[in-house]
Amino acid sequence: MRLIKKIGEWFDHRLQLAAPIREAAGHRVPRSTASWFYVFGSAALTVFLLQLVTGILLALIYVPSAGEAWSSLQALNHQVALGWFVRAMHGWGSNFMVAIVLIHMVQVFLFGAHKFPRELTWIIGVFLLLMTLGMAFTGQVLRFDQDAYWGLGIGASIASRVPILGPFIVKLMLGGPIIAGATLSRFFALHVFVIPGMLIGFVCLHVLMVLKLGINEWPMPGRIVKRATYEAEYHALTSKDGEPFVPYAIWKDMFFAAFIILAVAACAFYFGPFGPTGRPDPTIIQTAPKPDYFFLWLYALLSLLPPSLETPFLLVVPPLAILGLILLPFLSGEGEKSWKRRPIAVVTVLMIAITLGTFTRMAQFTPWSPHMNAWSGDPVPDRYIHGTTALERQGALVFQVKQCRNCHSIGDEGGQRGPALDSVAVRLTQDQLIRQVIQGGGNMPAYGNNLSPAETTALVAFLETLHPTTQRPARDAARDLVVSESKSRSATQP
């Protein structure tokens, strides 16, 4: 023991680190902050360190070359001992990191920790969130499969819409005219050197500021933050009702950190690694690319926005949102900290969470995408062709062959892009059906050039049978009148 102590003293005499470490560990924190609500920051740091370790391990095998990346991932999954587990840890670690960073942000916001004097800590936190999302996107690209390839195309298409500079940004982003080897190499550089380097720097600043300014005290309703008095009040609080951070508060951080690491490992073990999906070969077009979990909301948004609003939305809203987050501590740097006295803050958080959650949920079953194989794969339910005439059956055939089914479901099978047609005859009269089929409209293509008159007649005859037995099909009363009048007129004529 004496030897160890001597060695330690030898090192510290040269490093001079023991004193500042002891000071940081023993700094007094308000007793109220030793709470399970205060563990998410350290948990984010834990997952980040875990990502560094698993990322370095993956880099031992991974080849950042467009020709070989996919094969090296296959080797990791199937040839290298526990390669699949390290890949799964890194993939699940990324999901956990984004989730924990978001939870940390919400907690910090609801506890008013962004207010004076911690404005800069919040702003650096906003940058850390953006870098975390940047890591998530570039990481998805490094999993160089079909989703990554077409995801890059989506990224390039969005970037190209920037006025004037768009085409240059695309070429800078892709490293050339197309998505190819140079693209993967530069995303590798971003994911492995540039963003992690910035992340390490900003994380150090972020933690240093928490140490120097002190952890945000538990917000009490009615305890107002004022620039003039806050720091003195905080100092009084920590000296009167404070405890040393180690061990008074840190044990909860440690427990939660270990829990998170085990949770990532459990997810990795049970669910396995993500992909890779098909080979990144642009000539294989039988694919429906989808982004990773944390960008699904954007995928949904891009499908649901009106076309004319899309570009302005993409170019204006994200910068405004980021600017809003950065300006937040300046707009509300003082005042109430407690969420109990900040109803607008609570409602805003709820609104954003519900919106993102809804979009994410929708993107999981993509009602806006045609089902490419519905026309050849999904059968017409028996009950829809039982007891029908030859013309109506011919119409059912036209319905399938002309890929109507790709966008319209019947019997709950088929695309959801257009309305389900199980009771279409109740909604549209014969004339309206013919018009809709031939001219399209309301986001439906016009089929006039692709259907012969005979096919249209058969198709509409089939569609007219699609109504519940208890409801009669829609009928244009005036039409019957006109038809009977013209009949009687032609009967009277010689």
Place this chain on the structure above:
Amino acid sequence: MSTNTDTGNTRNTDTAPPAAGNLSRRGFFMKLGILFNGFAAIVLALPLARFLLSSITRGRENGYLSWVQLGNVSNFPEGETRMATFRNPLVMPTDGKTVDTACWVRRVAGDQFQVFAINCAHLGCPVRWFPQSGLFMCPCHGGAYYRDGSRASGPPERGLFQYPYRIENGVLTIEAGQLPTPGDPVASLASEKPPCA
């Protein structure tokens, strides 16, 4: 003690900085050092920036586009739309399969063609051709196009991108080499110029 003239006593210049506006010898050298480093930074920044932006500067001279062959005209029956693949004109050693590109070739009649990019004009996903309904459909966000490439429905704001084409000795040739995007529809030149054939 004067710090400007006393060259023998360095310690004094450190401990007693001169009054403002009175430049010491060492202060002068420090400023010169900053200036010298700034000069070095500029000298280095120019080639490094040139390297970083090389993918842009080449594209500005349209250095990426060139004519590539899609195959004999006889491979494409009149009135039909077929997929064709070509190799991107610019190939780097590590590109792998990514330089193989697909496109849709519609032979309208005789020597009259339309060559569509595979990329949806919305966000670049690969569109699929359905001859039965005469539609191109996109699997991502549900864009649809008619057989002539014009927009039918969904989020795209325009029709499919088209490559300029010409026919040389019975071989269909297109001008390609760059990913067409909504903000940079390089492949759509054909719609502005009359077809060469």
